[in-house]
Amino acid sequence: MAFASAPKALIRPTGPARPVERATGEIGGTGGQTAEAGALAVSARGVSLTYQTRDGAVEALANVDLQIGAGDFVSLIGPSGCGKTTLLRVIADLEHPTAGSILINGVTPEEARRQRHYGYIFQAPALYPWRTIERNVALPLEIMGFDAKERRRRIDKYLKLVNLSGFERKFPWQLSGGMQQRASIARALSFEPAMLLMDEPFGALDEIVRDHLNEQLLRLWDQTGKTVVFVTHSIPEAVFLSTKIVVMSPRPGRIIDVISCELPRERTFEIRETPQFIKIAQRVRAGLRSGQSYDE
Amino acid sequence: MSERGPIVVIVLILVILWYAAAILMNASLVRDTFRRAEVKYSLTELIAGTLDAKRPVVPAPQQVVAQFVDSVFGYPPDSPRSLVYHSWVTLSATVVGFALGAVFGIVLAIGIVHMRTLEKSLLPWIIFSQTVPILAIAPIVIVVLGAIGIHGLLPKSIISAYLCFFPVTIGMVKGLTSPDPIQRDLMRTWSAGPTQVFRKLRWPSSVPFLFASLKVAVTISLVGAIVSELPTGAQAGLGARLLTGSYYGQTVQIWAALLAAAIIAAVLVAAIDAAGKWTDRRMGARI
Ligand SMILES: Nc1ncnc2c1ncn2[C@@H]1O[C@H](COP(=O)(O)OP(=O)(O)OP(=O)(O)O)[C@@H](O)[C@H]1O
Ligand SMILES: [Mg+2]
Numbered sequence: 001m002a003f004a005s006a007p008k009a010l011i012r013p014t015g016p017a018r019p020v021e022r023a024t025g026e027i028g029g030t031g032g033q034t035a036e037a038g039a040l041a042v043s044a045r046g047v048s049l050t051y052q053t054r055d056g057a058v059e060a061l062a063n064v065d066l067q068i069g070a071g072d073f074v075s076l077i078g079p080s081g082c083g084k085t086t087l088l089r090v091i092a093d094l095e096h097p098t099a100g101s102i103l104i105n106g107v108t109p110e111e112a113r114r115q116r117h118y119g120y121i122f123q124a125p126a127l128y129p130w131r132t133i134e135r136n137v138a139l140p141l142e143i144m145g146f147d148a149k150e151r152r153r154r155i156d157k158y159l160k161l162v163n164l165s166g167f168e169r170k171f172p173w174q175l176s177g178g179m180q181q182r183a184s185i186a187r188a189l190s191f192e193p194a195m196l197l198m199d200e201p202f203g204a205l206d207e208i209v210r211d212h213l214n215e216q217l218l219r220l221w222d223q224t225g226k227t228v229v230f231v232t233h234s235i236p237e238a239v240f241l242s243t244k245i246v247v248m249s250p251r252p253g254r255i256i257d258v259i260s261c262e263l264p265r266e267r268t269f270e271i272r273e274t275p276q277f278i279k280i281a282q283r284v285r286a287g288l289r290s291g292q293s294y295d296e
Numbered sequence: 297m298s299e300r301g302p303i304v305v306i307v308l309i310l311v312i313l314w315y316a317a318a319i320l321m322n323a324s325l326v327r328d329t330f331r332r333a334e335v336k337y338s339l340t341e342l343i344a345g346t347l348d349a350k351r352p353v354v355p356a357p358q359q360v361v362a363q364f365v366d367s368v369f370g371y372p373p374d375s376p377r378s379l380v381y382h383s384w385v386t387l388s389a390t391v392v393g394f395a396l397g398a399v400f401g402i403v404l405a406i407g408i409v410h411m412r413t414l415e416k417s418l419l420p421w422i423i424f425s426q427t428v429p430i431l432a433i434a435p436i437v438i439v440v441l442g443a444i445g446i447h448g449l450l451p452k453s454i455i456s457a458y459l460c461f462f463p464v465t466i467g468m469v470k471g472l473t474s475p476d477p478i479q480r481d482l483m484r485t486w487s488a489g490p491t492q493v494f495r496k497l498r499w500p501s502s503v504p505f506l507f508a509s510l511k512v513a514v515t516i517s518l519v520g521a522i523v524s525e526l527p528t529g530a531q532a533g534l535g536a537r538l539l540t541g542s543y544y545g546q547t548v549q550i551w552a553a554l555l556a557a558a559i560i561a562a563v564l565v566a567a568i569d570a571a572g573k574w575t576d577r578r579m580g581a582r583i
Binding site for chain 2: 092093094113114116118119120122124126128129130131132139140142143144171172173191
């Protein structure tokens with residue numbers, strides 16, 4: 001509780017060199033939490049996780065090795081039930097691996113969580129129904145002890161960023177599913193974490209809205225230099241967004257392939273027609289296929 | 297508006313049944329009276345007699361209403377013959393007992409939710425406490441508290457609180473554990489402390505459960521207050537009216553007191569309902 005009154009104290013000391021931070025810092029805010037370039041945001045070695053359930057053990061992750069550089073946009077893709085959510089939850093210190101070790105920004109997941117290194121966006125918006133949109137966005141800020149003036153500033157800034165200005169006083173049920181999900185993204189951004197963990201955030205949305213949000217997310221990532229770990233089922237989405245695509249096998253989740261995706265940082269949807277894009281998509285598909293046959 | 301029709305019909309049916317019951321239950325009594333006076337009587341006279349008996353087995357509605365109106369408006373409100381006076385005595389014990397019981401119930405629920413050991417060690421006792429017949433322990437409580445110099449409102453309120461905390465505890469344990477896993481995980485990702493999780497998640501989630509259990513509790517606490525007035529030598533309160541009424545065969549007085557109790561219960565439940573609705577609206581409930 002001691003740190004609640006002094007949010008600034010939580011901010012990880014940052015080295016003098018911050019090449020990923022864009023010049024203006026307009027969207028990145030204080031920028032103090034932006035990850036150092038070259039450092040590893042996530043470094044997992046031999047991570048396994050077995051859930052103990054009433055009807056036996058479920059092996060969700062088997063021997064996962066994963067390195068995510070600071071500022072990377074990494075997509076996790078794999079068949080349903082392969083352990084993507086589980087891996088994200090391990091990174092977020094919501095689950096504890098049964099074997100192996102994992103470091104987040106050089107510290108344990110627990111420490112990273114306590115220092116509020118990441119914002120987690122769940123598959124469902126998970127807004128608190130009794131709070132208005134603005135008070136939902138304010139919730140993490142209240143918990144972290146930001147004063148009312150700063151809360152107001154950030155609510156306005158991040159609701160504007162996700163195109164929800166004017167909906168401050170609405171309750172969640174008065175918004176569409178896509179708007180709710182955008183509000184939950186604003187909530188995760190509001191405390192300006194260095195890393196975003198996103199679990200199929202756009203899974204329930206239609207193609208058009210999804211494209212739009214993908215573009216916005218990409219711009220946000222480009223402007224703030226945040227590390228993003230993004231779970232998806234969609235190959236085009238993964239290729240369009242990522243600097244690195246991690247293909248996972250069916251349960252127990254193993255990493256089959258890590259594909260780096262060297263498209264330009266500033267991308268438009270036209271890129272989906274380019275041979276380079278199609279080639280990467282084919283490799284992802286091939287990876288997913290090989291994983292399937294593995295099991296049969 | 298559309299709700300009003302069925303309510304009127306049901307009330308009408310109940311009143312008709314009540315009249316029928318009064319006629320049937322009092323008939324033999326009236327017949328005896330006529331026979332003892334050795335007068336001839338017609339059926340109409342018999343029915344008129346059943347609805348106007350001095351000490352009926354079942355008083356007719358208009359008798360109860362007349363007695364009610366008379367004892368509410370016929371005396372100054374601080375007179376021991378005024379139903380307002382007795383209602384006030386019972387109401388104040390009810391409200392204090394309800395407040396004590398609700399607070400105790402909530403505190404207990406908070407303890408149970410935050411400490412599993414507390415649940416294991418306390419819950420059997422709580423359940424046991426509710427199986428003891430209140431009529432058996434009410435006199436004990438009154439006598440013991442009287443011996444240490446506590447009289448009047450407080451002993452009654454304590455008995456009333458003892459009865460009404462239970463539904464609040466059960467409801468609030470349910471309510472405080474109602475947040476779904478994602479809502480709790482969110483708090484964890486922000487590394488919120490237990491107090492913050494309580495204030496910003498558990499407590500607001502439990503509010504609908506709170507009002508539901510308060511509605512149950514308030515009626516129980518009224519019953520508790522009335523019951524606890526019985527062993528005090530029936531000095532004041534609706535319980536006392538019931539007791540003296542049955543001593544002296546004043547059935548109409550008993551029914552008038554019951555009517556007062558029913559009105560108090562309805563008003564209390566309606567008040568909590570209104571508070572609940574108001575809170576719901578503030579918390580963005582879909583109407
Ligand atoms: N809390 C839990 N207890 C027991 N088993 C679990 C738990 N959570 C997940 N599992 C199991 O672990 C496996 C991996 O689950 P996970 O949610 O990580 O999959 P996923 O890749 O995110 O799937 P999807 O794409 O459908 O969301 C599944 O087989 C699931 O049944
Ligand atoms: Mg999942």
